[in-house]
Amino acid sequence: MKAIRVTDKALIWDDHQDLPAPAAGEVAIDVAWAGMNRADLMQRKGAYPPPPGASPILGLEVSGRISALGEGVSHFEVGDEVCALLTGGGYASSVVVPAEQVLPVPKGLNLEQAAALPEVYATAWMNMYMVAAIKPGDSVLVHAAASGVGTAVIQLGKAMGNPVFATAGSDEKLAFCRELGASGTWNRHNGSFADAVIEWGGADMILDPVGGDYIAEDQKTLKPEGRLILIGRMGGAEARFDTGVMLMKRQRIIGSTLRAQPVALKGEVMDALFETVWPKIEAGEIKPIIDRTWPVAQADEAMAYLESNESTGKVLLAVNP
Structure with missing residues (x-):
């Protein structure tokens, strides 16, 4: 072969x-x-x-x-x-x-x-509905939303009754995310997404392939009992997070990979x-x-x-x- x-x-x-x-x-x-x-x-x-x-x-x-x-x-x-x-x-x-x-x-x-x-829908499904165990009506924040996994998350969320807020690096990509069903969007070149997501209503679950500096901002947007699922480290291997916010909001920060399952x-x-x-x-x-x-x-x-x-x-x- x-x-x-x-x-x-x-x-x-x-x-x-x-x-x-x-x-x-x-x-x-x-x-x-x-x-x-x-x-x-x-x-x-x-x-x-x-x-x-x-x-x-x-x-x-x-x-x-x-x-x-x-x-x-x-x-x-x-x-x-x-x-x-x-x-x-x-x-x-x-x-x-x-x-x-x-x-x-x-x-x-x-x-x-x-x-x-296979890879993008298996990744999206496992993390949304098995690891985070979101229910209809729960809201989702997804970063790198124009990626294969991101576009799968948006479409699954729309089909399953989970509103999705999408971040990406260009207005053209965000327009496409809205066409797929994202109800909120933010261009990462415009600074932190946190205030926009909070105004949108906050997130019950975050799917984050970036990590790094995004983690602290993710925490700000999570609702009580919110789940942050980290699936990558495009933003670097090290991150800071607020343990006080984590405790007060009962947040869960979960590392997740599909390949080794x-x-x-x-x-x-x-x-x-x-x-x-x-x-x-x-x-x-x-x-x-x-x-x-x-x-x-x-x-x-x-x-x-x-x-x-x-x-x-x-x-x-x-x-x-």
Whole structure:
């Protein structure tokens, strides 16, 4: 098979040893499209190593066609068009993945569109409705709202009855967030978002991929019993927070990652997406947001674009479309 090889200077599409046949409970997928995520940037820089036993190849989500079934897998057939959440290995011509992390392509979508779904909707769903356990009517503040995860949060919030306040780095991105359903927005270049979110009504939950100086401002906007879910550190690894505010408001600050979660939990997340989100996608209430695509051999150019923060939604790699 072929896969992306990381060198000091470039991402190179090159020959790679073939994967073993799928074990019991696994499926093999011929990859059509691979999604690109900020975790891939961090892994490339050595700041986010794959969990023990995971593929060292970049890539946390793909779409494609099932090429082989492991023992005990009965709900898929060879040739089925699917998308999958991975622990690694997506920038490749084939992957092997636990069947629990695989879903059929939603009706009405093609493989390109389906590749934009698994990682961002699994991340959004797990953190909103499992980790933070928000209920209908609870409000959400999301930073980097024009990202893949951010656009998923906005659409899920609108569909599930959770108002969303979105922050991003340009008025154009914020206009797009409002089109998706955000009811409040703030341009981060205009200073702190805290007063605007408080005026909007405050947040029951915050999904924050930034960290750093945002943490103290996040605390100001949280309602009593509010949950701050930290999923990244784009703003730096160190942060200050007010323990007095944390105690008086009974705030919870939670670090959360999806990649290292056990297969069983990922399966729960994927089941929830299939039962609740897939019907909304098929009904047109939720849609994949794709910014640009590149051939996988141009992964370097695609990653530079993602790192520039110019994208709105997902960046995809065409492997064998």
